[in-house]
Amino acid sequence: MAHYVAPKQSKISQLFDVAVLLALTFGALYLPLLLKLAGGGKSVPDGAPTTWEGMGQNATEIAQYNALGFTDPAAVADIINARFDYSFSWGALILMFVIIVGYYVMMLRLSDREYRDVISEKFDK
Amino acid sequence: MANFDITSKERDGMGPHGTQVGLLRVLGPAHVWALGVGIVLVGEYMGWNFAVGKGGAYAALVACWFAGILYTCVAMIDSEVTSTVAAAGGQYTQAKHIIGPLMAFNVGLYLVFAYTMLEAANAITAGYLISQVAALTGYAGTLDQQPFIVLAIVFLAWLNYRGVLATLTFNLVITAIAFSAIIILFLATSGVFGGGMMRHADLMADNAALPYGWIGILAAMHFGLWYYLGIEGTTQAAEEVRSPARALPFGTLAGIMTLLIAATLTWYVCTGLIPWEYLGDGTNGSVAPLFDAARLTGSQPLVWLLGVGTLFATLASANGCINDASRAWFALGRDKYLPGWFGAVHPRFRTPYRSIVFLVPIALAFALKVPLDQVITFSILSGLLEYTFMPLNMILFRRKWPMGKIKRGYEHPFHPLPALTLLALCAITFVAVFLGYGTQLVAMIAFYIVASLWFHFWRYRFVNRGAQFTMPWPRPEGY
Numbered sequence: 001m002a003h004y005v006a007p008k009q010s011k012i013s014q015l016f017d018v019a020v021l022l023a024l025t026f027g028a029l030y031l032p033l034l035l036k037l038a039g040g041g042k043s044v045p046d047g048a049p050t051t052w053e054g055m056g057q058n059a060t061e062i063a064q065y066n067a068l069g070f071t072d073p074a075a076v077a078d079i080i081n082a083r084f085d086y087s088f089s090w091g092a093l094i095l096m097f098v099i100i101v102g103y104y105v106m107m108l109r110l111s112d113r114e115y116r117d118v119i120s121e122k123f124d125k
Numbered sequence: 126m127a128n129f130d131i132t133s134k135e136r137d138g139m140g141p142h143g144t145q146v147g148l149l150r151v152l153g154p155a156h157v158w159a160l161g162v163g164i165v166l167v168g169e170y171m172g173w174n175f176a177v178g179k180g181g182a183y184a185a186l187v188a189c190w191f192a193g194i195l196y197t198c199v200a201m202i203d204s205e206v207t208s209t210v211a212a213a214g215g216q217y218t219q220a221k222h223i224i225g226p227l228m229a230f231n232v233g234l235y236l237v238f239a240y241t242m243l244e245a246a247n248a249i250t251a252g253y254l255i256s257q258v259a260a261l262t263g264y265a266g267t268l269d270q271q272p273f274i275v276l277a278i279v280f281l282a283w284l285n286y287r288g289v290l291a292t293l294t295f296n297l298v299i300t301a302i303a304f305s306a307i308i309i310l311f312l313a314t315s316g317v318f319g320g321g322m323m324r325h326a327d328l329m330a331d332n333a334a335l336p337y338g339w340i341g342i343l344a345a346m347h348f349g350l351w352y353y354l355g356i357e358g359t360t361q362a363a364e365e366v367r368s369p370a371r372a373l374p375f376g377t378l379a380g381i382m383t384l385l386i387a388a389t390l391t392w393y394v395c396t397g398l399i400p401w402e403y404l405g406d407g408t409n410g411s412v413a414p415l416f417d418a419a420r421l422t423g424s425q426p427l428v429w430l431l432g433v434g435t436l437f438a439t440l441a442s443a444n445g446c447i448n449d450a451s452r453a454w455f456a457l458g459r460d461k462y463l464p465g466w467f468g469a470v471h472p473r474f475r476t477p478y479r480s481i482v483f484l485v486p487i488a489l490a491f492a493l494k495v496p497l498d499q500v501i502t503f504s505i506l507s508g509l510l511e512y513t514f515m516p517l518n519m520i521l522f523r524r525k526w527p528m529g530k531i532k533r534g535y536e537h538p539f540h541p542l543p544a545l546t547l548l549a550l551c552a553i554t555f556v557a558v559f560l561g562y563g564t565q566l567v568a569m570i571a572f573y574i575v576a577s578l579w580f581h582f583w584r585y586r587f588v589n590r591g592a593q594f595t596m597p598w599p600r601p602e603g604y
Contacts, residue, residue, distance in 0.1 A: 004590045006461065014464035017584060021463070021576070025238070026490070028572030029503055032564050033495065042178075042406075060327035061400045067421050068403065079410045080402045084179065086340050086560050096559055096567065103570050104513070110581050111225025118226065119604045121591030 003121060042082035050077040148213060149475040151290045152366045157359050157376025159297035160448065162383050163441035164243070164355035166303050169384075169391040170438040171250045171407065172501050174414045176348035178405025179561075180341025182329050182396040185405075187342050188349025189392055191550060193385050196353040198547035199512060200381040201537040202519045204374035207360040208534025210596060211369030213477075214456025215360030215449075216511060216518070221460070222596050223522050226588065228514065230462050230580045231573055235511040236361075236453035241484055242504035243355060244446035245492035247439040248274040249500065253412050254435050261428075274492050281444045282485045285451065288474045289365050296444050299437035304387060306434030310415065311390045314398065314422055322422060323397035333401050346557035351501060352388040354508050355442070356380050357515075361449040370534030394418050408498055447481060447488075454480040461588045462580070502562050506569050509558065513551045516544035525601035 009017075049055050052062050052073045057080070070076045176185040203216075212218040217236060221229035252270030259268045285292050314322045335341055359377045366372040395404055395414045398421045403410040411417045419431035455477030458467025471478040491500055520541055528536065537543060558566050 006587050006589045009464070009587050014466060017464060020579065022487075024572055024576055024579075025487075028568050029491070029495075032568045033499060056332070057400070058327055058330060060324050064324070064328070064398065064400050064421060065403070067423070068399075068417065076403065076410075079406050080400075082402075082406070084337070084344070084561060086337060086344060088560060092563065093556065093559055096555070096563060099567060099570055100513075100555060103574055104517070106574070107228050107231060107577060108224065108517070110577070111228040113225075114227055114581075114585065115225030116604060117590050118594055119601060122594045123600045 004117070042084050044078050044081045045083070048077065048081035050074045055080045147475070148364050148470060148477070149289060150365055150367050152293060152362055152372065153368075154366075154372040154375040154379070155297055156290075156293040157362055157366060157372050158380050158383070159293050159300050159441075160362055160445050161356045161359040161377055161380035162304065163293075163296040163300040164240075164358050164445035164449070165353055165380075165384055165442070166300060166387060167247055167250070167438040167442035168351045168354060169307060169387050170303070170415050170435045171413050172246065172351040172497075173348060173388070173391065174395065174404050174411055175351070175407045175498060175501070176345040176405075177396070177401050178407070179337075179348060179557075180343075180345035181334060181336045181405075182392075182401050183335050184337070184342040184345035185349070185396070186392050188345035189352050189388050191346060191553075192349035192352055193388065195350070195512065195547060195550040195554070196356055196381055196384070198543040198550070199357050199515060200377050201543045202515050202547070203357050203360055204377050204535045205533055205537045206519065206522055207363055207377075208370045208373045209531065211363040211366075211373070211534070212456070212595070213361060213364040213452045213459075215363060215453065216357065216515070217453055217456055218363075219360075219518055219522075220514065221593055222598075223518050223525065224514075226462070226585060226593060227577055227581055230457070230584075231577060232511060232514055233453050233457040233462065234573070234576060235507045235514075237450050237457075237484070239504050239507035239511065240355070240358065240446040240450035240453070241488050242491060242500050242507065244278065244443045244450065244488045245495070246497060246500045246504065247443035247446065248277045248488070248492040249497050250413065251277045251436060251439040251443070254416070254432065254439070257413070257416070258432060271493055275489060277440065277443060278447075278485060278488055278492065281440065281447050282481055284444065285447045285481050286471070286474065286476060286478050289362075289448070289476060292444060292448060293362075296441045300441045303434040303438040303441060304383065306430050306437075307387050307390055307394075307415065310419060310422075310427060310431060311394055313424065313427060314394055314418070323393075325397045328396065328398075328400055336401070340560070343553070344557050344560045346554045347505065347560070347562065348501070349557075350505050350508060350554065352391075353381070353384050354505060355445070355449075356384060357508075357511070358445060358449040361452040364452075374535040391415060398422075408496060412497070447484070450484050451477050451480040454484060460593055462584065499565075502558075502565055503569070506558065506562075506566055509551060509554055510569075510573070512547060516541075516548040516551075519544045525603065526598060527602065530602075531598050 176188045206219045210219045210222055217229050217233035220232040252274040255273045256268040256270050363369050395418050398418045413435045416431045416435045419427040454467055457463040467480050469479050
């Protein structure tokens, strides 16, 4: 393989590359938050109880909450009553795996193409 | 067999990149342990308890042990590959030599994001802890945590800027104190010496044991990673240890053993003292569970000890994360995967100072603006993508350079069992992440796909081809 000589990159172009990468980074990490698509939230059912007995807390649990400084059960009712909803769509799960596998396949293929050039230039004298 | 001997103590083989000054080779196995455990131990002090919220106390224990198996595989694979590919950048440099440039670019980004987000999470916890200390010492108002978050990140970045030996010696001391605090809390509360305070039977009675059933165990795997996330960061010290072949496997494997002990003790103490709903809510409930457990003992010395332990654990982790993220960013710059400007070493302190400084505002942007569980999720997702790469890397490493072809600093047993186990556990964890954080996962993968295309079709033109391969190995088989 002919020896590849990388072009010299101007300072402006280098700055632009960093800006692109940062924009992509902040976009990927902040967009789900800004669009309120970030998951993970629990929800409290309507009309959930706010007494120790109603929330099913036994004597030990009540004592521990008291020791943590919560003598009023209403103050921790949202924490105790909140639950995750784990219902999901099989189609969405399969789609997620297709995306993950597709991502790795794409990377391995493109990487392998680049790698062959590297090895060829390194070892073919 | 290549003539090159990786186990040689005289080795200083990272010259070909063209840098005038190299990183300083001053670290020993204890520093490697301090880097790995220092980054991770904060996971015992905060964050792991989201796993309790996801599935209950037993689910968090199952997740703790399954994640422990996952990370044991990570440590075994890392120990073999890194003790052979001993260069800054860790898994990035491994990918560059074993799989190819695009994979390496992606792995470099995984590393930077995992550590930068973890650093942000640590700073958030440090700010929270200081506000708690203010409240406990009689401050009546609401303390603004943001100045302390900024102070923590800037101070540690300055320490990293000044030199790696001081940075990781500092980590060694504060990590040892934080680990000792967990042991002391366990001894004081478990009843080993009498007077046990554990209330597992009452706190895990009826529905509290497994509130969501088996799907809760699966969901808990997401935050189960937090018990150990970052142990793979020991590899970033590869170019700065005196003896990579000895220090890296020893420090990494000792580190994972330390963490398995710390994680199990932490689960035992916290679930035996704190009601699961409060423990499992790391945002509005127990932000710092070991500290809360100490408060529940009613012992003032334990409260102070675990307060100090929590603060030290967060600082040690943020410190190690700055160290690791900057090495990965530096390595990307040195190879021109990013602008070469980042590949500079400070002429006096011998640190990747430009990378250290550049990443400070990025960490601050997330520490000041994003909730803790989201920051943790971003870190876990990048880590998970990295762990999925590792078995592929290991299998190709053994295939391209079979045993005996090059000298390895360490050879892990039972290949390919650890690689396949790791791959299976990663698949399970992807499902766990999907149960609640699927949008972030897809957004992150979309980012990596776009970034990959940008690299392949634009950025890679500035990278010299053969010069990327810096290890003195023979030609890989099949190429």
